[in-house]
Amino acid sequence: MNILLTGGAGYIGSHTALSLIDKGHSVTVVDNLITGNKTLIPAKAKYYDFDIADESSIQKIIKENKFHMAMHFAGLTRVDESIKYPEKYQLHNFEKSKIFFSSCIKNNLKNIIFSSSAGVYGNSNSDNLTEDSELKPINPYANSKYKIENLLIEISKKEKLNYTILRYFNVAGADKNNRSGLISKSSSNLIKVLCEVVNKKREKIIINGNDYKTKDGTAVRDFIHVTDIADMHVLAANNLLKNGTSNIYNCGYGNGYSVKEVIAEMENIIKNKLQVEIGPRRPNDIAVSIANSDKFKKEFNWKPRFNNLNYILRSALEWEKIN
Numbered sequence: 394m395n396i397l398l399t400g401g402a403g404y405i406g407s408h409t410a411l412s413l414i415d416k417g418h419s420v421t422v423v424d425n426l427i428t429g430n431k432t433l434i435p436a437k438a439k440y441y442d443f444d445i446a447d448e449s450s451i452q453k454i455i456k457e458n459k460f461h462m463a464m465h466f467a468g469l470t471r472v473d474e475s476i477k478y479p480e481k482y483q484l485h486n487f488e489k490s491k492i493f494f495s496s497c498i499k500n501n502l503k504n505i506i507f508s509s510s511a512g513v514y515g516n517s518n519s520d521n522l523t524e525d526s527e528l529k530p531i532n533p534y535a536n537s538k539y540k541i542e543n544l545l546i547e548i549s550k551k552e553k554l555n556y557t558i559l560r561y562f563n564v565a566g567a568d569k570n571n572r573s574g575l576i577s578k579s580s581s582n583l584i585k586v587l588c589e590v591v592n593k594k595r596e597k598i599i600i601n602g603n604d605y606k607t608k609d610g611t612a613v614r615d616f617i618h619v620t621d622i623a624d625m626h627v628l629a630a631n632n633l634l635k636n637g638t639s640n641i642y643n644c645g646y647g648n649g650y651s652v653k654e655v656i657a658e659m660e661n662i663i664k665n666k667l668q669v670e671i672g673p674r675r676p677n678d679i680a681v682s683i684a685n686s687d688k689f690k691k692e693f694n695w696k697p698r699f700n701n702l703n704y705i706l707r708s709a710l711e712w713e714k715i716n
């Protein structure tokens with residue numbers, strides 16, 4: 394396959410570019426480096442430093458290349474920032490995606506895989522979220538994902554566009570050969586923060602609330618290794634090309650770990666105690682969010698390779714050590 398991949402200098406896009414290239418596919422990355430890092434783009438990928446909303450540049454490369462599909466990762470990803478600056482998320486995520494899709498369609502690029510988020514389920518608070526669970530995004534970031542999903546669905550009715558929407562749960566870990574990983578200076582990602590504490594880049598880990606109705610009072614999430622997410626894109630891409638059917642899938646393991654369990658597993662790995670402090674809940678945070686990914690498993694005979702919290706943490710830690 395020949396793939397146009399937006400956001401390939403970012404965390405998940407770069408891992409997906411690696412998975413595609415490892416399997417012999419061609420990848421062209423478009424990324425304006427607003428949050429990405431050039432060093433994460435695989436050497437074998439073609440790279441263009443464009444904004445996805447730069448219509449003439451995007452249309453030019455689509456015309457010049459016979460892409461089979463676009464994988465659209467580019468966007469802003471911070472829930473806290475989106476609450477502070479909702480218009481920024483409307484512009485950078487929704488409006489720019491709309492312009493990007495229009496450039497694709499005008500040039501007959503009509504297979505699109507889109508990075509959505511479990512955030513679209515809002516405060517559904519469930520240990521068994523299916524693709525049919527109610528959608529009620531509760532922050533501007535999740536709302537931008539919800540609006541882009543709906544936009545794709547609407548366009549597909551008029552333009553013969555085929556889409557696959559992948560709703561990621563909590564993505565973590567790093568490439569097993571350390572070719573990519575999460576680079577972020579002010580991440581609120583639990584596992585990233587833990588790795589920074591272990592590597593003495595931060596003093597302590599703050600638990601945001603310990604009074605949830607969960608087994609130990611801390612929030613429970615479904616952590617999925619980034620390489621499994623990347624591989625899911627390759628499966629979804631093959632299917633989209635072969636069958637041309639549009640669909641939506643959850644991407645998680647269906648396991649929930651509490652914040653305290655994740656910290657305990659990290660302490661187990663490093664054989665040491667970490668400095669932990671209990672802080673207040675984050676606004677609008679939910680107790681439990683766990684995927685039901687039966688649909689993807691069944692349709693693609695998907696068997697995750699890295700469904701193991703210990704491995705997820707060790708791979709993230711290895712990456713943190715060299716970055």
Ligand SMILES: NC(=O)c1ccc[n+]([C@@H]2O[C@H](COP(=O)([O-])OP(=O)(O)OC[C@H]3O[C@@H](n4cnc5c(N)ncnc54)[C@H](O)[C@@H]3O)[C@@H](O)[C@H]2O)c1
Nearest residue numbers: 400402403404405425426427428429444445467468510564
């Ligand atoms: N990380 C997660 O746990 C998670 C969970 C659910 C969904 N997602 C979604 O997955 C996608 C990738 O997330 P990530 O964690 O890799 O984020 P990231 O910030 O590491 O990567 C995003 C990339 O997109 C680029 N970009 C942003 N706006 C752009 C624009 N207008 N033009 C060109 N490039 C642009 C950035 O420079 C960056 O390289 C995002 O759409 C995000 O919302 C991530």
